[in-house]
Amino acid sequence: MGLQFNRFEKLVMVAALTVVVAACESLPNSGPATRTIAPDLSRTEPAAPLEHIKVVDIDNATVPLGADARELPRFSSGFPGSENDGPRIGNGDALEITIWEAAPAALFGDLSTNSSSTRTTVLPEQIVDASGNVVVPFIGNVMAAGKTLTGLQADIVKRLTGRANHPQVIVRLTHNASAYVTVIGDVKATVRMPISPSGERVLDALAEAGGTTQPVTKTTIQLTRGKVVRSMPLEAIIRDPAQNIRLTPGDVLTAVFQPLSFTVLGATGKNDEVSFEAQGVSLAQALARSGGLIDNRADAQGVFVFRVESEQTADAAGVPSTAVVPTVYRLNLRDPRSLFAAQRFQMRNKDILYVSNAPAAEMQKFLNLLYTAAFPLVNAVRAFD
Numbered sequence: 001m002g003l004q005f006n007r008f009e010k011l012v013m014v015a016a017l018t019v020v021v022a023a024c025e026s027l028p029n030s031g032p033a034t035r036t037i038a039p040d041l042s043r044t045e046p047a048a049p050l051e052h053i054k055v056v057d058i059d060n061a062t063v064p065l066g067a068d069a070r071e072l073p074r075f076s077s078g079f080p081g082s083e084n085d086g087p088r089i090g091n092g093d094a095l096e097i098t099i100w101e102a103a104p105a106a107l108f109g110d111l112s113t114n115s116s117s118t119r120t121t122v123l124p125e126q127i128v129d130a131s132g133n134v135v136v137p138f139i140g141n142v143m144a145a146g147k148t149l150t151g152l153q154a155d156i157v158k159r160l161t162g163r164a165n166h167p168q169v170i171v172r173l174t175h176n177a178s179a180y181v182t183v184i185g186d187v188k189a190t191v192r193m194p195i196s197p198s199g200e201r202v203l204d205a206l207a208e209a210g211g212t213t214q215p216v217t218k219t220t221i222q223l224t225r226g227k228v229v230r231s232m233p234l235e236a237i238i239r240d241p242a243q244n245i246r247l248t249p250g251d252v253l254t255a256v257f258q259p260l261s262f263t264v265l266g267a268t269g270k271n272d273e274v275s276f277e278a279q280g281v282s283l284a285q286a287l288a289r290s291g292g293l294i295d296n297r298a299d300a301q302g303v304f305v306f307r308v309e310s311e312q313t314a315d316a317a318g319v320p321s322t323a324v325v326p327t328v329y330r331l332n333l334r335d336p337r338s339l340f341a342a343q344r345f346q347m348r349n350k351d352i353l354y355v356s357n358a359p360a361a362e363m364q365k366f367l368n369l370l371y372t373a374a375f376p377l378v379n380a381v382r383a384f385d
Contacts, residue, residue, distance in 0.1 A: 057331075058342065059341050063345050075202070087249060088146050088147060092127060094174045095127075095144065095173060097169065098120065098170045098172070102167075103165070107163050123137070139160060179249040180250075181195060181247045181250075183255075187210060187212055188210030188212075189209050190209065201246055204247075206253070209255075213255075214257040217233075218260070219235075220256045220278050221253060221255055225248065236278075258349075261273050261274060262350070263350075263351070267294045267357050267358075269294060276289075282343050282345060284342040297357050299355070299356045304354045305329040307327050307328075307352075308325070309325045
């Protein structure tokens with residue numbers, strides 16, 4: 001038999017129901033609902049709360065926006081021509097020049113001795129001057145700066161030919177004062193490493209500095225060469241030998257510790273700030289690291305990534321902008337194709353990943369509040385009868 005209520009009890013329940021309905025707007029919640037963030041996208045006028053904020057669905061058309069924004073320049077393409085034939089001579093370097101002249105030595109030998117042996121002349125060590133020159137007897141100044149050792153040897157032989165008898169030349173670098181690479185940042189020891197003819201590479205310089213002080217997965221290597229600056233995750237350089245390029249004099253390597261992270265809010269298994277590697281993570285990985293969606297709370301159509309996009313990326317999405325654009329990317333997990341898009345969409349540092357509550361969860365909150373407010377009042381009235 002059903003419950004029987006008298007007239008007074010019914011009035012009490014109506015009053016309680018009125019109070020509950022009036023309080024619906026203040027129901028406890030973990031954030032905005034899906035309909036608040038992404039109302040009917042067919043509307044031409046944006047909803048007032050999200051005016052000047054662009055809402056973009058994550059699908060096969062928009063995934064490249066997220067992926068391209070995260071892609072870092074590669075050393076191999078940013079510094080072409082790194083594979084060379086050795087370090088170049090620079091101002092301040094000390095050189096030793098040895099000249100051989102075949103018999104009879106007409107230029108560097110003594111013709112009166114009638115010697116049949118080859119004449120060897122070792123010139124005193126000399127410093128490449130501020131103009132980049134060294135001095136060789138009988139031919140004067142020779143430009144050395146910017147040339148390799150073999151290049152300078154060939155130049156001296158060419159200028160001696162016709163003066164000396166079949167000359168041969170060897171140039172030896174006795175003191176390196178110009179071909180250095182500087183390694184700074186989050187390394188165990190800041191070093192100024194000389195470059196040898198073997199051609200040291202990026203990882204060689206890091207090894208010379210004792211390695212990085214932070215985990216490989218959280219370290220970014222910045223290479224500065226003249227006015228060009230490029231950055232790559234250390235993990236990517238280790239995995240791809242083509243990025244372990246040869247260094248050139250004057251390069252500056254900076255190891256940077258970058259604790260990249262995104263924030264997770266809403267109906268997920270874990271609300272937290274989640275760190276990720278410099279190599280990057282996809283949206284699918286981000287959802288997994290946050291504990292996934294809560295079955296009895298989450299709205300599968302309401303997975304959002306809040307991000308401030310650059311002007312270039314916003315223009316690619318067709319969003320009018322001045323400098324930066326607040327953008328909300330929406331993923332609809334009810335569409336199986338969205339899982340493939342989530343695998344390719346790359347998270348960025350300081351992104352906010354938010355999962356809204358399902359409408360059914362809001363209704364359950366309302367019913368719980370109704371039960372909590374009405375029935376204690378009815379029971380109290382019956383107790384006084």
